[in-house]
Amino acid sequence: MFSHPHPLILIETLDNGSVSLHDPMKRVELLCDGCVRPITDLPFYRCSQDDCGFVLHEWCTRLPSEIQDHHGHPNHTLVLEPQYGRSLHGVFECKICKLYTNGFTYECMECEYRVDINCAFIPDVITHEAHPDHLLLRIEGSPNLSKTFCRACRRSMDKQPGFRCPTCDLYLHTKCALFxxxxxxxxxxxxxxxxxxxxxxxxxxxxxxxxxxxxxxxxxxxxxxxxxxxxxxxxxxxxxxxxxxxxxxxxxxxFWFLNVKFGRTVEIIHHPHPLTYEQGLSADGECDVCHEQLQHYVIFKCSRCKFTRHRWCVKKHV
Missing domain, CATH: 3.30.60 (Wheat Germ Agglutinin (Isolectin 2); domain 1)
Incomplete structure (x- = not known):
C-alpha cells in the first residue's frame, strides 16, 4: 500500500465548514491526489496537516498494491507507486492514454512501463452512447492501423490503444471513449x-x-x-x-493536463523560496534558463520573486 508522511483523517461530514467538496460552479477545486479526479462525495481522506493539501477518495486508499497480467504489460508485475512527493519531476506520460499525470501509478521499474491508476483497470469490453447497438472491444495500437482513425478525434489509431466495434469497424481511442x-x-x-x-x-x-x-x-x-x-x-x-x-x-x-494536479509546492536547494507547480500561461513569459515560452507547459514558479522555469529546466535537487 502507498505511504504518506502524515496521518490521514477520514472526512465523513462537512458540518464544520473547513472543507468543501469539488464544485466548479462555486470555484472550489478538490482533486484526489491518487486518481486526480474531483472529489464530489463523502467520505474522503484528508491529510492531518493543513498546509499539506493531500486528499484521497476513500476508494483510492483500497487500491491493490500489485497487478498481475496487466493487458498492456503482461510479462511483469505492476507495483502501485504514489507520485506525490516522490520526485520534483513527478509528471510522466501514461502508456495507455498518452496523457501526462502526477497521480498514483502502476509501474514496472525494470521496463520503465507506467500507467495511471485510471488506465490500470480498463475493461476488455465497454458500451458507449455514441455507438449503443454494439459492444466495443479493447485493442492495442498497431502500425497496421496507421490509416484507421478514431471516430471522436479523427486521429490515427496506430500509436494509442483503444476500442473497436468488430461489426461496424468503428474505432475510439481510450481517452476519447472514457475521459x-x-x-x-x-x-x-x-x-x-x-x-x-x-x-x-x-x-x-x-x-x-x-x-x-x-x-x-x-x-x-x-x-x-x-x-x-x-x-x-x-x-x-x-x-x-x-x-x-x-x-x-x-x-x-x-484536455492535455486532465490528469495533472497543479498547486503543489516543492523546495529546492538552489532557490530560497518554495516553488509552485503550475500550468504556464502567456503572462508567465519565458523560462529563465532556456528562454523558451512557458505557456502550455508544466512549470515551477515562485510567488515571491521572478523565478519561472519549465519543469525540465529545474535541477533535481529537492
Missing amino acids: LPGKIRHKYDKHALSLRYYPAENHRSEYFCEICEDEFDPEKWFYHCSTCASSMHTACAPLKLYCEKSVLPDDLPV
Whole structure:
C-alpha cells in the first residue's frame, strides 16, 4: 500500500465548514491526489496537516498494491507507486492514454512501463452512447492501423490503444471513449452542454469554439448547447477549474493536463523560496534558463520573486 508522511483523517461530514467538496460552479477545486479526479462525495481522506493539501477518495486508499497480467504489460508485475512527493519531476506520460499525470501509478521499474491508476483497470469490453447497438472491444495500437482513425478525434489509431466495434469497424481511442463526460456545466452558462457525436448546425462555417474562438471541424466530437447554439472543443471544455486558465493549441481531443494536479509546492536547494507547480500561461513569459515560452507547459514558479522555469529546466535537487 502507498505511504504518506502524515496521518490521514477520514472526512465523513462537512458540518464544520473547513472543507468543501469539488464544485466548479462555486470555484472550489478538490482533486484526489491518487486518481486526480474531483472529489464530489463523502467520505474522503484528508491529510492531518493543513498546509499539506493531500486528499484521497476513500476508494483510492483500497487500491491493490500489485497487478498481475496487466493487458498492456503482461510479462511483469505492476507495483502501485504514489507520485506525490516522490520526485520534483513527478509528471510522466501514461502508456495507455498518452496523457501526462502526477497521480498514483502502476509501474514496472525494470521496463520503465507506467500507467495511471485510471488506465490500470480498463475493461476488455465497454458500451458507449455514441455507438449503443454494439459492444466495443479493447485493442492495442498497431502500425497496421496507421490509416484507421478514431471516430471522436479523427486521429490515427496506430500509436494509442483503444476500442473497436468488430461489426461496424468503428474505432475510439481510450481517452476519447472514457475521459469525456456526456454533459458538462460551466458557471457562465445557463444550460449544460452535451457531448455531440455528429454536426448539430446546418453549415460547417457555423462552428466556432466559445472558449478559444477558433473554428472547428464538426465531424469531430464537440460540446454543444442546442438552446443557446453554443459549441466548444472537447479539449477546451472546462472539465476542471484550471482548464479556465488557458486553452491548448492544435485542437487536442482531451484536455492535455486532465490528469495533472497543479498547486503543489516543492523546495529546492538552489532557490530560497518554495516553488509552485503550475500550468504556464502567456503572462508567465519565458523560462529563465532556456528562454523558451512557458505557456502550455508544466512549470515551477515562485510567488515571491521572478523565478519561472519549465519543469525540465529545474535541477533535481529537492
